[in-house]
Amino acid sequence: MIDRRIRVVVAKPGLDGHDRGAKIVARALRDAGMEVIYTGLRQTPEQITNAAVQEDVDVVGISILSGAHNTIVPRICQFLRDAGMQEVLVIVGGIVPDEDIPKLKEAGVSAVFQPGASTQEIVDFILTHVKQTE
Amino acid sequence: MAKRVNPDKRNSGALEERQAKFTTLSGVPVEPLYTEDDLKDFTYQRDLGDPGEFPYTRGIHRTMYRGKLWTMRQFSGFGSPEDTNQRLHYLLKQGQTGLSIAFDLPTLMGYDSDHPLAEGEVGKCGVAVSSLADMETLLAGLPLERVTTSMTINSPAAMIWAMYLVSAEKSGANRKHISGTIQNDILKEYIAQKEYIFPPAPSMRLVVDSITFSARETPRWNPISISGYHIREAGSTAVQELAFTLRDGIEYVDWVRKAGLDVDDFAPRLSFFFNSHNDLFEEIAKFRAARKIWATVMRNRYAAKNPRSWICRFHTQTAGCSLTAQQPYNNVVRTAIQALAGVLGGTQSLHTNSLDEAWALPTEHAVTIALRTQQVIAHESGVANMADPLGGSYFLERLTLDTERACYEYFDKIDGLGGMVSAIEKGFPQKEIHEAAYAYQRAVENREKIIVGVNDFVTEEERPVDILVIDEGVARRQREKLAGLREKRDNARVRQTLEALGAAAATDQNLMPFILESVRTYATLGEMCDVLRKVFGTYEEPAFR
Numbered sequence: 001m002i003d004r005r006i007r008v009v010v011a012k013p014g015l016d017g018h019d020r021g022a023k024i025v026a027r028a029l030r031d032a033g034m035e036v037i038y039t040g041l042r043q044t045p046e047q048i049t050n051a052a053v054q055e056d057v058d059v060v061g062i063s064i065l066s067g068a069h070n071t072i073v074p075r076i077c078q079f080l081r082d083a084g085m086q087e088v089l090v091i092v093g094g095i096v097p098d099e100d101i102p103k104l105k106e107a108g109v110s111a112v113f114q115p116g117a118s119t120q121e122i123v124d125f126i127l128t129h130v131k132q133t134e
Numbered sequence: 135m136a137k138r139v140n141p142d143k144r145n146s147g148a149l150e151e152r153q154a155k156f157t158t159l160s161g162v163p164v165e166p167l168y169t170e171d172d173l174k175d176f177t178y179q180r181d182l183g184d185p186g187e188f189p190y191t192r193g194i195h196r197t198m199y200r201g202k203l204w205t206m207r208q209f210s211g212f213g214s215p216e217d218t219n220q221r222l223h224y225l226l227k228q229g230q231t232g233l234s235i236a237f238d239l240p241t242l243m244g245y246d247s248d249h250p251l252a253e254g255e256v257g258k259c260g261v262a263v264s265s266l267a268d269m270e271t272l273l274a275g276l277p278l279e280r281v282t283t284s285m286t287i288n289s290p291a292a293m294i295w296a297m298y299l300v301s302a303e304k305s306g307a308n309r310k311h312i313s314g315t316i317q318n319d320i321l322k323e324y325i326a327q328k329e330y331i332f333p334p335a336p337s338m339r340l341v342v343d344s345i346t347f348s349a350r351e352t353p354r355w356n357p358i359s360i361s362g363y364h365i366r367e368a369g370s371t372a373v374q375e376l377a378f379t380l381r382d383g384i385e386y387v388d389w390v391r392k393a394g395l396d397v398d399d400f401a402p403r404l405s406f407f408f409n410s411h412n413d414l415f416e417e418i419a420k421f422r423a424a425r426k427i428w429a430t431v432m433r434n435r436y437a438a439k440n441p442r443s444w445i446c447r448f449h450t451q452t453a454g455c456s457l458t459a460q461q462p463y464n465n466v467v468r469t470a471i472q473a474l475a476g477v478l479g480g481t482q483s484l485h486t487n488s489l490d491e492a493w494a495l496p497t498e499h500a501v502t503i504a505l506r507t508q509q510v511i512a513h514e515s516g517v518a519n520m521a522d523p524l525g526g527s528y529f530l531e532r533l534t535l536d537t538e539r540a541c542y543e544y545f546d547k548i549d550g551l552g553g554m555v556s557a558i559e560k561g562f563p564q565k566e567i568h569e570a571a572y573a574y575q576r577a578v579e580n581r582e583k584i585i586v587g588v589n590d591f592v593t594e595e596e597r598p599v600d601i602l603v604i605d606e607g608v609a610r611r612q613r614e615k616l617a618g619l620r621e622k623r624d625n626a627r628v629r630q631t632l633e634a635l636g637a638a639a640a641t642d643q644n645l646m647p648f649i650l651e652s653v654r655t656y657a658t659l660g661e662m663c664d665v666l667r668k669v670f671g672t673y674e675e676p677a678f679r
Contacts, residue, residue, distance in 0.1 A: 014239070014254065014255060015239035015240060015242070015243050015245075015251060015252075015255050015329075016239060016259075017323075017327055017328025017329045017330075018327070018328070018367075018368075019328060019368075020367070020368050020369050020455075020571050023568055023571070023572075024369075024571060024572055024575050027568075027572055028575075040674070040675060041328055041675065042251075044251075066239055066255055066258055066259055067254075067255075067258035067259065067494070067604065068239075068253075068254035068255045068258060070254065071253055071254025072254055095492070095493065095494070097493055097494065097601060114459055115458070115459040115492050115493075116458060116459050116460055116585075116588045118578075118579050118589075119575065119579065120579060
């Protein structure tokens, strides 16, 4: 039995302002019954980690379309671990070529959703993989 | 013999049809057939006019492409200024007729390549330009008095334009003769693309300053390209793209007039930029309505007297958001249809996207196919042999009239909110676009809208295309170049010009001369923007739910 709603932070790191995808995913997760905090644009890895800690989230969803994912995403994963949030589910959406996915997974990302992914796939993935804290 | 559908049986045949409802890509209902009965409110003289005549629905020139083809202008920029310079030379050699430069995200946000926030982003989405030295490298060997150059730059447009002007001047080109465009459309940044630095009022002041300066100093330059492209990419409908873009245009006209210019002193140099998506007729109707509405607004709302002030000249780019990562070669076909819409809609210049752009910036091979697509339309399809070949189509004329009406309804709403700056501060266009984007996503997920290779006709496959990878060495070399520059320039002069810029920013003087002076001393983009950040402050979008 889930005693509270799944909490998700949807984050836009880097300088990229394309927020169509992040906002659609945020809304689809809300429609699926999750509690969603959208960080707004151009958040640093530190700010995203702080938001995840303060909001005590189960999932961190990172949207990035600029090509800077190899630099930014591993840093967020590291900061989350440093903050004791190793249980949090980290997922990434955006323009991430196949060859970059293994490195991101090694860094701690559970799934990467590429262009054309449906919001239903993302919802299903979260529901089957989230580890909710007591 | 084909069976004629009885127009009286419209919408009664749902059971015999393959879908419950037929709509355009933007969700506008489409009837089974259009006849003269659909055009009872239509007259040739009022609604169309001949090409080259008010209200320009059929095109801005009498002979259209019989006189001169559209400019084939592929947007290009990646890596270092050296990398992009090489690509620009290659494109000119392939028969491209105009240049168009894309800048990387740090440059778009007014940060130098060595700023901490630039880490991982240098040269990725465009070329890195931090100073006049980079601009000189970028433009090396290009015939600046013969080609026209378009630069996609907004918040720091005044600074990048100043770098272009100084580079051109140093290469011996006359400021009065060079021609090109800076995008410089800050309103659509707040609405859609979100690459803003300063709050709306000081941002608008920079736009007004550059338009005013251009009217005096660079008579052949387009100091703004009022853009719907990004609004559409953010998920708007065709009507929203048109309405928000033209209403942005009205806002700029209002602000420049308030600064003391007569409308006919600057309106002839205003230019526009639209998206061309998959729905052929919807797009053509949008382009035709754009010309008609702008001409009417300029003549009636502003009493502009110069016919050149009435003309909506525009660039078109095929829809990046329509490209699929799956089965990428299908993108060549999508782009061809979209490019055809742009040409049938009477565009002045065109960028065709490359097949690999759902994954990365295009390779040279992919961008060549995209350019060839335009050349096939221009020289083989026959559609460039007469003006407005679809004029008079019952369906197209109905759609053009309906698009026009829906656009004016948005104008009324935005006027009611106190104008576009005020509507943006209230989140109105942002919310409208988000609603449309979400509705479209639902329609795709419910398979009411089919995307070939994505939600139907799916194949399990290996991705067959090679993509362009920007090596991380670009960032390192940019940092080294900047360190060298900061050491070797006359730093006392740099400080002096930057202080003068800051002091002028606090008054209402035109900032262009001060920016030009700073650029000449090799002050960097980041340094100039930092000075203005101190005076103007920065902007953060309020959270809209």
